[in-house]
Amino acid sequence: MENLFSPKLLESVGIDRLLHAIVKDKISEAVRDNIRVRPLCSSDHESYLQLLCELTDVGSVDNQEYIGGYSHTKYIVVSATFNQMMRCPDTYYILVLENISSNQIIAAATLVIERKFIHSCAKRGHIEDLVVCSEYRGNNFGKFLVEALVAIGKHRGCYKISLDCKDDKVRFYERIGFVRLNNVMYLRLDTQL
Template sequence: MSFLFDPSILQDLGLDAALQAKDITTDPSPGGCQYLLRPLRSTDFDYLRLLKQLTVVGDISESDFECDTYFIVVLEDLPLRKLIGCATLLVELKMIHNRSKRGHIEDVVIDEAYRGKGLGKLLVSVLIEVGKLQGCYKISLDCDSDKVAFYERNGFKQETVSMCVRLSR
């Protein structure tokens, strides 16, 4: 079972108190916590079920992810052996700002049965800390208008207009 990134990154974030307050551990050995926060594994097919609560999901393989580019964290309900939350930090190397790194948060989702417990806020906080550890000069995200208040409560501010062009496949 290969992780998308080194699990020790999550253990080195200094978030032990915040995690323990939510009954979450980063240590996979049995310790009595309800939830395990860990990197996504290539065998986590349950991840796609969770993402389908957020958007349409296509085919994804382990080779689609580059090392040190995607930091996908998952929350697992240990007794049920079920993924209940996930979030992604994409780290982009910029040619501006002296080849610095910019983070982009995507695909934050908590299983419908577990919402309202502060777990989404926790995942966003974890990704912010991972971004700091990776040397990102800023972290941004795009969200639907009904999610703006959630992200503002988590330290994000509206700064720019986001635009896109949809490409047919």
């Protein structure tokens, strides 16, 4: 089992104190003690992809396709992607909340750090793929993950952190401190194939 990034980073940013401060009024101490904050691991494929299905279309990925082997399906890319992310230090931070007793990932979010030439070769963070399992929503886990990724971004020297979200999520991010600015443009390439 390999971690996507070193768990020591989470200690450096005081992740346990942050979790306690944000969710203390929402969940009991017993529930909180059963939640572990950690980096995504190579063995998380089933639980992580199951959670991502609550966010978007993931497709079906069996263990053999995810772990390895030579398959020509598009899902073998998932296994390769984890290893490729690991080979890009200081770039990919996928943070998960795990229910310890069930080994289920109940929430996750990603910070991608982009290196820039502008602003004296600064770093910019992008938050992606925030998702909380439906049965755990309303407990400030989403807020915690965003604030934890912001803390990681600060620790890693990002000059700003941005994200894209649907209109109905704007208020959530504004309450955390994000501001609406400019427009986002995109071109879907997968629909043109």
